[in-house]
Amino acid sequence: MTEENPRIAMIHERITEALKPTVLEVEDESHKHVGHPGAQAGGGHFNVLVVSAAFEGVPLIKRHRMVYDAMGDAMESEIHALSIKAKTPDEA
């Protein structure tokens, strides 16, 4: 976990608290989108891989909603785009 990047730390913390993942990877891709209109507004681009037993028997769209819900108000400000891979321990 990159302590130097406060947004990664924030995403890490919120997902860990909400979904108790067994695997959690958060990657900041904002540097790839410099000059993109969304990036100019200040929101970052992130990739997350979340492996959690909480996703068992849950359809994809609901899994993504669970991740968005965990992020809460950050989706309106800090995060412009969140690319999500949400798997159960069996699928990972």
Next chain:
Amino acid sequence: MDVMDRIRDAVETTPVVIFMKGTPQFPQCGFSSRAAAALSACGQEFGYVNVLADPEIFENLPRFANWPTFPQIYINGELVGGCDITLELYEKGELKKLVEDAAAANAKEA
């Protein structure tokens, strides 16, 4: 028409529709581009709404189905997901089936 009604109208009258940044020919965002390409690869017609050309829809679509980002793909009036889910379904072969079923059901009605 109220913006929520306009969105509802778009998803209910078009069996497969993507709300995206730009157009399938000239996408303005990588996520929109990839999702539109996956839909195109399914071989059926689909509708699109360029949210960059319609600020009212851009502002209000996230609260329509409580989904915070673009693109958004709707099949038979229901949100299927954004770019990641669309690509995952495409890779599993499920997107093609969803799109074909929606097109067939629409052809029957017409």
